[in-house]
Amino acid sequence: xxxxxxxxxxxxxxxxxxxxxxxxxxxxxxxxxxxxxxxxxxxxxxxxxxxxxxxxxxxxxxxxxxxxxxxxxxxxxxxxxxxxxxxxxxxxxxxxxxxxxxxxxxxxxxxxxxxxxxxxxxxxxxxxxxxxxxxxxxxxxxxxxxxxxxxxxxxxxxxxxxxxxxxxxxxxxxxxxxxxxxxxxxxxxxxxxxxxxxxxxxxxxxxxxxxxxxxxxxxxxxxxxxxxxxxxxxxxxxxxxxxxxxxxxxxxxxxxxxxxxxxxxxxxxxxxxxxxxxxxxxxxxxxxxxxxxxxxx
Numbered sequence: 001x002x003x004x005x006x007x008x009x010x011x012x013x014x015x016x017x018x019x020x021x022x023x024x025x026x027x028x029x030x031x032x033x034x035x036x037x038x039x040x041x042x043x044x045x046x047x048x049x050x051x052x053x054x055x056x057x058x059x060x061x062x063x064x065x066x067x068x069x070x071x072x073x074x075x076x077x078x079x080x081x082x083x084x085x086x087x088x089x090x091x092x093x094x095x096x097x098x099x100x101x102x103x104x105x106x107x108x109x110x111x112x113x114x115x116x117x118x119x120x121x122x123x124x125x126x127x128x129x130x131x132x133x134x135x136x137x138x139x140x141x142x143x144x145x146x147x148x149x150x151x152x153x154x155x156x157x158x159x160x161x162x163x164x165x166x167x168x169x170x171x172x173x174x175x176x177x178x179x180x181x182x183x184x185x186x187x188x189x190x191x192x193x194x195x196x197x198x199x200x201x202x203x204x205x206x207x208x209x210x211x212x213x214x215x216x217x218x219x220x221x222x223x224x225x226x227x228x229x230x231x232x233x234x235x236x237x238x239x240x241x242x243x244x245x246x247x248x249x250x251x252x253x254x255x256x257x258x259x260x261x262x263x264x265x266x267x268x269x270x271x272x273x274x275x276x277x278x279x280x281x282x283x284x285x286x287x288x289x290x291x292x293x294x295x296x297x
Contacts, residue, residue, distance in 0.1 A: 010037050010084050015167035016197050022052045022208050024060070030089040032057040037081045038166075045079030046166075047240045050105055050113045052212030057087035058101040058117040059204045066099055066119035067250065068207045073243040074114045083107045097121050129248070129284035132190065132260035132276060134174070139192040139256045139280070142172040145180075155181055159230060166216065170194050179224050187225040187263035191217060195254040209253035210286060214245045214277070219292040222263040222271025239293045241270065251285035269295050 013021050013036035024032035034053055040046040051073055059068070079085055086106050093100035098120050105113035143151045146162035155177060164180075165171045173179060174190040193213060199205055219240070223232050232238065251257070261275040271294050277286040 010082065011035050013038060018052075018168050018195055018197065018209055018212065019199055019205060021049060021168075022056050022205070022212065024053060024056055024087065026060065027086070030061055030091075032060065032087040032089070034085040034087075037079065037083075037085070039081045042078075043081055045081055045085070045112075046215070047075060047243070048212040048215035050075075050079060050085070051115070051215055051243065051245070052208045053085065054087055054103040054105055054113060054115045055117060055208045055211045056204075057089050058103050058115075058119075059208065061089045061091065061101060062099050062119050064121070066121055067203060067247070068117060068211075069098075069120045069247050070116075070118040071211060071243075071245045072116040073245075075240050075242065076111045076113060078239070079105070079112045080107055080110070085112065092116070097123070130276065131282070132258060132278060133188060133262055134190050134260060136174045136190050136258065136260070139172050139194070142174065142192065143176075145171045145173055145176065148176060148180075153177075161230075164229075168196055169213070169216070170196055171217070179220070180229050182228050183226060184224040187221055187266070189217070189221040189224050189229075189259075189261050191220075191259050192256050193217075193259065194256045197254070199252075199254045203250045206251065206253045207247060210247065210251065210257075210277070211245055213253060213257065214275075214286065214288045215240060215243060215290070217259065218243075218261060218273045218275055218288065218290045219271060219294070221261040221273045221275075222266050222292065222294060225263075226266075235297060237293070237295045237297055241291045241293055243290045244288060246287045247285070248287065249283065249285050251279050251283075256280045257285070266294065269293055 090102040103115040148156040172192040258278040275288040
């Protein structure tokens with residue numbers, strides 16, 4: 001049973017080691033608790049943490065080599081950063097090919113997240129995949145956003161661009177001048193992202209890390225045709241409402257990943273983004289969709 005800390009006092013995370021953040025304490029049958037919380041800079045828990053930890057909790061109830069294939073996520077309330085999060089896993093299906101779980105995240109009476117996760121026995125079958133929406137340069141040909149000002153381009157001077165990066169990852173935006181400092185002509189956004197600290201070789205951990213990353217910057221595609229990304233936080237309150245992730249093949253979440261995103265619609269203070277996630281070799285490893293609240297401040 002869990003006994004290493006008081007329910008009211010999460011430990012301090014170093015901000016870099018994602019395996020530590022996603023680690024959970026087992027507190028009962030199908031029940032887990034977070035040891036750390038990541039502040040999204042609004043005094044709320046980063047949604048990627050909630051998704052990644054929910055998948056880790058479900059993985060703890062799935063036997064054998066079954067791999068996560070899909071997550072359907074409903075965000076209910078923002079998580080408070082100073083209270084540990086409890087995850088309750090319910091078995092929905094245990095079939096010959098697939099396992100399905102429901103994961104509920106809460107802080108006392110506050111319900112934060114409702115997730116359905118599916119796992120599959122590895123299998124061979126027909127294969128095809130679409131390329132990225134845009135032709136993009138590789139990460140070696142781009143500056144990290146934290147280095148844009150030091151890169152010498154005067155239009156990025158004084159931008160404090162490193163604030164766009166989480167401490168645990170490195171971000172490289174394709175055509176940053178067309179998205180960060182002015183609005184783009186289309187609701188689409190492409191970027192490379194990589195964890196700063198390597199993970200081990202556990203495929204389940206990489207799947208949870210990919211789930212964590214899948215909530216990062218997806219809503220930018222819904223904003224970029226209306227305002228420069230640098231103005232998003234000051235002009236709008238943005239929050240994830242629901243989120244879906246489909247994992248097509250195992251990948252290393254600590255290598256460069258390309259997010260090729262587009263927003264087909266925005267209306268009624270809601271924006272929808274669709275994303276394709278590629279590894280550094282151009283293989284499509286996952287797809288995602290997210291609807292977010294975009295409310296004027």
